[in-house]
Amino acid sequence: MKKQWIKTKLTAGLMVISLLAAGCSAQTPADSAQSSGNPSAAKDEVIVAVGGEKESGYDPCTGWGSHGTPLFQSKLLDTDTNNQLKNDLATGYEVSEDGLTWTFTVRDDVICHDGEKLTAKDVAFTYNKTKENGISTIDLTLLDKAEAIDDTTVMFHMKSPMSTFIYQTAALGIVPEHAYSDPAAYAQAPIGSGPYKFVQWDKGQQLIVEAHEQYYGGKPSFKRLVLLFLSDDAAYAALQAGQVDVAKISENLAVKGMPGYNLVDCKTNDFRTVALPVQKPGETSKEGYPIGNEVTSDPAIRKALANGINRQKIIDTVLNGYGDVAYTIAQGLPWDNKEVILTDGNVEAAKQILENAGWVDTDGDGIREKNGLKAEFSLIYASDDSTRQSISMAFKEQAKAFGINVITEGLSSADRNPRKHKDAFMLGGGDYNPTPVYNALYGAYAAKGGWYNIVAYKNEKVDKYLEAAVAATTQEEANQYWQKAQWDGTTGGSILGDAPYIYIVNISHLYFVRDGISIGEQKIHPHDHGFAVLGNIMDWSSVK
Numbered sequence: 001m002k003k004q005w006i007k008t009k010l011t012a013g014l015m016v017i018s019l020l021a022a023g024c025s026a027q028t029p030a031d032s033a034q035s036s037g038n039p040s041a042a043k044d045e046v047i048v049a050v051g052g053e054k055e056s057g058y059d060p061c062t063g064w065g066s067h068g069t070p071l072f073q074s075k076l077l078d079t080d081t082n083n084q085l086k087n088d089l090a091t092g093y094e095v096s097e098d099g100l101t102w103t104f105t106v107r108d109d110v111i112c113h114d115g116e117k118l119t120a121k122d123v124a125f126t127y128n129k130t131k132e133n134g135i136s137t138i139d140l141t142l143l144d145k146a147e148a149i150d151d152t153t154v155m156f157h158m159k160s161p162m163s164t165f166i167y168q169t170a171a172l173g174i175v176p177e178h179a180y181s182d183p184a185a186y187a188q189a190p191i192g193s194g195p196y197k198f199v200q201w202d203k204g205q206q207l208i209v210e211a212h213e214q215y216y217g218g219k220p221s222f223k224r225l226v227l228l229f230l231s232d233d234a235a236y237a238a239l240q241a242g243q244v245d246v247a248k249i250s251e252n253l254a255v256k257g258m259p260g261y262n263l264v265d266c267k268t269n270d271f272r273t274v275a276l277p278v279q280k281p282g283e284t285s286k287e288g289y290p291i292g293n294e295v296t297s298d299p300a301i302r303k304a305l306a307n308g309i310n311r312q313k314i315i316d317t318v319l320n321g322y323g324d325v326a327y328t329i330a331q332g333l334p335w336d337n338k339e340v341i342l343t344d345g346n347v348e349a350a351k352q353i354l355e356n357a358g359w360v361d362t363d364g365d366g367i368r369e370k371n372g373l374k375a376e377f378s379l380i381y382a383s384d385d386s387t388r389q390s391i392s393m394a395f396k397e398q399a400k401a402f403g404i405n406v407i408t409e410g411l412s413s414a415d416r417n418p419r420k421h422k423d424a425f426m427l428g429g430g431d432y433n434p435t436p437v438y439n440a441l442y443g444a445y446a447a448k449g450g451w452y453n454i455v456a457y458k459n460e461k462v463d464k465y466l467e468a469a470v471a472a473t474t475q476e477e478a479n480q481y482w483q484k485a486q487w488d489g490t491t492g493g494s495i496l497g498d499a500p501y502i503y504i505v506n507i508s509h510l511y512f513v514r515d516g517i518s519i520g521e522q523k524i525h526p527h528d529h530g531f532a533v534l535g536n537i538m539d540w541s542s543v544k
Contacts, residue, residue, distance in 0.1 A: 043542045044223040046517065049235035049247035050531055053204065057187025060173035061130045061180075064187070066137035067526040068432055069535045071209065072113075073173025073192035076104055076123065077166070079432050081521050081536075083333060085170055089123070089193075093169075099161030099473040104154050104169070111214040112176045113197035120154040125177040127156065136450065138172050139164060139435055142470075161471045163478035167433030195220055195538060205229060221541040225534075245514040248533065250387070251320045254510045261512040266533065268509055268525040269333060269430035271326050272391050274379065274502040276302050276424050279456045285447040291421040291456050295377045298370075299498065300357030301404065306495035307353065308402045309395060310345025311504050318390045322508035328486060328494055331506055332524075334475075335434040335482035340494040350402040361403055368403035376405035380419055381426040383410035388426045391504060395426075420454045421447045427454075430506070430527040434482045438466050440501065441485060441493040457500040462493050509533070518543050 058064045060073055068079065078088040093104040110118040127146040130138055142162040148154050158165065179191040190198050195217060196209040207227040211220050230238060235247040239258050254263055281292035295301055315323040325344060330336040343349070354360075359368040359375050368375040379395065381388040389410055396406040406424075416425075429436055439445060443458035462485050469481035486494040493500060509525045511533060520539030525532040 045226065046222045046245045047226045047228065049228045049230045049238055049244045051248045053229040058190040059183060059187035060175060061126060061133055063135045063137045065173045066171045067532065068171060069531045070173030070194060071196055071534055072190045072194045072198055073175060074194050075173055076169040079170055079523060081523050083432060083524050085166065089174060095473065100158045102156040102165060106152050106154065107216060108152050109216050110193045112193045113191050113212055114179065116176060116178055118174065118176055118193045119151040120148040122176045123154045123174050124148040126172065126174045130172060138168055140168060161473055163470055163472045163475065164433060164435050170432065196225060217538060220538050239512050245517055246519060247512050249510055249512060251322045251510065254322060255320050258512045260515050262515065264511045264513050264519060265322060266509040266511065266522045266525050268506050270428065270525060270527045271329065271430045271506050272388065272504050273427050274395060274424055275427050275455050276500055277421060277455050278498065278500050285421055287449055289418050289421050291447050293377055293422055294373060295375060296424060298357065300353050300359060301375060302499035304350040304353045304402060304404065305399060305502050306499045307342055307346045308350025309398050309502060312344055314391060314394045315505055318394045319507060322510055323505040326503040326506045328503055329436055329440055330434065335437065335479045337483035337486040337494065340487050340496050342495065347401050354403060366400065366403065367405045374405065375403060376407060378407045378409055378423040379426060380409050380411055380416055380423050383412055387507065392426045421456055425454065428527055432526055437482050437485060442466050455500045457493060459491065459493065459498060461491055516543055
């Protein structure tokens with residue numbers, strides 16, 4: 001009966017949301033009390049509009065939670081609000097001098113949601129199964145095998161040193177082997193040892209979870225979470241109806257405000273960048289797609305855009321001030337090269353770069369030419385992403401000021417894919433680890449499929465730095481190589497070097513939070529995942 005009551009309650013709430021979205025007004029006395037901004041100090045349920053749904057389910061071995069918030073499952077390590085690693089299941093770890101063996105000790109007091117104990121054997125099982133699955137969001141390519149030495153010790157044997165492995169341990173949730181006989185069933189009703197346990201999933205609508213009473217990390221303030229899968233507009237309507245406590249919303253809706261709620265601006269490593277093909281046309285990818293662009297293959301075009309685009313203006317006008325200027329893929333993170341910076345919006349520098357390279361407006365139409373070739377190219381964005389559309393349009397307008405014509409096109413996924421190596425793309429990304437640097441710049445990934453290095457960038461010196469970063473046996477050494485791959489003083493994959501990507505902004509993740517609820521100090525959010533706000537769920541609380 002309890003489960004049915006929860007479902008009925010939320011269905012009624014969604015009916016109110018639907019009426020409001022249609023322009024009607026419907027609010028019960030209970031709804032009005034809930035939206036008054038004075039929830040009870042004894043409130044034990046919080047309703048969160050998290051945005052998109054994980055339609056494939058909640059199995060870490062196939063990618064769930066790999067951006068840092070598996071919720072149902074524990075991880076070996078976690079990250080804090082400064083993006084520093086800290087223990088979760090692990091009580092410590094050691095790395096052999098040759099970097100080939102990682103040994104973790106784990107807690108001996110970990111109980112799963114079904115009452116069974118979680119041990120190092122489950123950790124080894126999870127890593128071996130995830131490696132077998134070969135998912136792209138957890139990089140275990142250099143892991144040979146994981147083995148449990150005893151109940152509290154797990155050893156990872158590497159094929160070759162892999163400095164980035166440590167970050168995978170802060171991303172991969174641990175599944176108990178005894179509950180994983182049917183992976184498809186597990187994904188629909190997961191069991192783990194995380195702070196919350198699965199209760200109910202109404203696909204396309206909501207996910208209901210309850211606090212794990214035997215969680216080793218203590219008891220969360222809220223006994224139950226109801227996570228609604230709502231679009232920005234629907235979430236805003238739900239806020240107006242007082243039906244949700246926390247809701248992720250867009251920049252345009254944030255400026256409208258919401259009585260009874262506070263706006264929380266969460267900082268991110270969720271970048272937006274323009275990817276510019278660096279090769280001349282002529283080759284074809286293994287997928288059969290054309291590679292190269294006659295205009296963007298000229299470094300002067302890319303350098304002019306890097307200098308001339310006014311990032312702060314885009315943030316102020318398009319994002320209503322919600323975001324931070326980004327010059328690199330890892331802005332503000334430990335592996336970021338802080339030397340990669342230039343004067344933002346330097347139109348005169350952009351003009352001079354183009355002039356020096358022979359790009360001149362000879363016919364007076366405002367577009368430069370070189371050897372009869374117009375300085376123009378297409379910029380593709382996802383047609384269902386209003387933020388990428390708006391940034392693309394602003395990028396287009398600013399490029400006009402120094403004589404480059406950008407043709408913006410919003411396309412569906414199917415239509416975008418064949419053009420990803422020949423046209424510029426407005427991309428998004430970002431994570432808690434340096435792997436995106438490797439994925440974006442490594443020459444072996446150039447136009448090889450998927451969305452890594454779609455610009456077909458190749459630089460042998462950069463490749464050597466990237467390989468050295470992965471092979472490093474300390475994080476300090478690895479960070480030095482990650483930084484050199486971006487810029488070593490003479491070359492690199494950043495805007496000071498070959499400029500294959502023009503980074504613009506790390507967008508903010510914005511939430512309206514009901515008065516009387518605190519969502520604590522948020523971690524830096526990774527790319528575009530609504531569940532990131534739950535990454536510090538143990539710090540959420542009701543406040544008077």
